Amino acid sequence: MEVIITRDYDKMSIKAAAIIAEQIKKNPDTVLGLATGSTPIGTYKELIRLHKENRLDLSKVTIFNLDEYLGLSSLHKESYNYFMWENLFKHININPENVYIPKGDVDDAEEFCNWYEEKIKKSGGIDLQLLGIGSDGHIAFNEPGSSLMSRTRVKTLDEQTIRDNSRFFRKEEEVPRFAITMGVGTILEAKKILLIANGEKKANACAQFIEGPVTSQITASALQLHQHVTVVLDEEAASKLKRIGYYNWVRDNKHLVQKYLGR
Ligand code: PGA
Numbered sequence: 001m002e003v004i005i006t007r008d009y010d011k012m013s014i015k016a017a018a019i020i021a022e023q024i025k026k027n028p029d030t031v032l033g034l035a036t037g038s039t040p041i042g043t044y045k046e047l048i049r050l051h052k053e054n055r056l057d058l059s060k061v062t063i064f065n066l067d068e069y070l071g072l073s074s075l076h077k078e079s080y081n082y083f084m085w086e087n088l089f090k091h092i093n094i095n096p097e098n099v100y101i102p103k104g105d106v107d108d109a110e111e112f113c114n115w116y117e118e119k120i121k122k123s124g125g126i127d128l129q130l131l132g133i134g135s136d137g138h139i140a141f142n143e144p145g146s147s148l149m150s151r152t153r154v155k156t157l158d159e160q161t162i163r164d165n166s167r168f169f170r171k172e173e174e175v176p177r178f179a180i181t182m183g184v185g186t187i188l189e190a191k192k193i194l195l196i197a198n199g200e201k202k203a204n205a206c207a208q209f210i211e212g213p214v215t216s217q218i219t220a221s222a223l224q225l226h227q228h229v230t231v232v233l234d235e236e237a238a239s240k241l242k243r244i245g246y247y248n249w250v251r252d253n254k255h256l257v258q259k260y261l262g263r
Contacts, residue, residue, distance in 0.1 A: 013042030150183030
């Protein structure tokens with residue numbers, strides 16, 4: 001796991017967008033896994049800027065989103081489908097036919113989840129998966145206790161998540177109790193993973209998933225089992241890490257080893 005600590009939210013967002021843009025430039029047909037929530041909004045803003053000012057071309061990119069609330073139609077203002085179109089897709093040259101987001105108002109959720117898994121496989125798999133992290137250590141909606149082998153399925157949200165996400169709804173009671181989410185096992189099959197986190201509220205979860213044991217109680221900790229994970233944090237989210245000095249040394253001296261790596 002490469003841990004990159006940046007000064008603040010803006011720097012975190014710029015770094016994350018640069019990693020995504022580099023992937024798209026290397027492979028214009030990239031299959032991207034994307035996330036919702038407050039954390040990636042700055043990353044999406046920067047990607048929009050790169051598209052508008054630096055001509056970053058996303059016309060061939062395919063998107064798979066991580067999750068969606070069960071019971072909300074794609075037109076609902078708090079649906080993740082709506083979020084993605086408002087915060088990213090409508091501002092870039094994405095082909096709508098290449099956008100896949102779990103459907104919250106589907107009749108048969110189980111059948112839909114199997115179809116979604118198949119669709120990811122048929123696309124050749126996700127090249128780069130962007131993730132946020134919940135204050136309970138979840139990735140996507142894989143709440144504490146989720147199997148680390150889990151696939152796309154319906155998941156019951158944790159009380160902590162419902163409280164955290166109630167800020168987007170008029171009342172806590174309006175927050176859906178269920179979601180369709182890619183599983184931890186689905187996420188681990190992405191070729192590369194980029195997790196971003198900012199703010200003090202994420203500091204415990206970050207310390208636990210980066211430096212704690214692998215456990216289904218902190219589903220992000222499963223990322224320790226993946227070979228290509230980059231974590232970009234702001235200083236507040238990194239504040240409870242014990243090995244900050246090492247991560248910063250690696251970041252500042254990466255160029256010294258680059259010549260031995262043939263890239
Ligand atoms: P947030 O959510 O970006 O709104 O903090 C992250 C998550 O729950 O994965």
